[in-house]
Amino acid sequence: LDTLIIPGGRGIDAACGDPALLAWSRARSAPARRVASVCSGAFLLAALGLLDGRRAVTHWHRCAEFARRFPAVRLDPDPIFIQDGHIWTSAGITAGIDLALAFVEADLGAPAALAVARQLVVFLKRPGGQAQFSAALSLQQRDDRFERLHAWIAERPAADLSVPALAAFVGMSERSFVRAYRRATGSTPAKAVERLRVEAARRMLEENRPVKQTAAQCGFGSEETMRRAFLRLLGSTPAAYRERFAAA
DNA sequence: AGCGCCTACCGCCAGC
């Protein structure tokens, strides 16, 4: 077995109390080159004792409970994912994508990971994320000049994120900003803003929030505008995306 | 279902 991945979700608590499943997981994890969890899947790894003394992360919603139940684990609630030796843990569901990209990078190299990230229309290094998994991304952005800008955008997707506004934020003229941004990221400002807005909207829809509210809070002028952006980037409508990925 | 208008993008060029 190469990589054992424990997913999280509703059944995780039952799984942690299932002796047969625990035994199976323990047996499978022993020879694995890599053991990983997504979201609350970290609870099962912790129940097996695999995380004792290691740094780990889980879904923010259950961090407090996790810390109480597993004091031997060095829980860090902040990062998108953490690697400690051959054990990897990741935060909420979409962090699993970041985790998978990290596997691709570890096995096949940064260029391959970047290519996959582009194909999936996600940032290889998620803006605002922790610095520790930056290895991959020295490629996506040769300089960290626009990192603060990305964090700023991600935090307020509903704000005025026009090119003049972005240029003002970084203190450059529009023309120079567009040119520098393109050189540094390979994307254009408006396209990047759209991607970040779609990413924010995806997270909200995964939490089962209404489409209308999501559109408004993520900076889309109307539901129709968000719908078009989703079709462009994801090939799916917001309602369909929510239907497929929202928690029950 | 279609379209007018606005914005983003980028080539061009003049200045530093």
Place this chain on the structure above:
DNA sequence: AGGCTGGCGGTAGGCG
């Protein structure tokens, strides 16, 4: 010269 900057305007494409 050679590079970088930033204003201007044409075009394409997306928003409403």
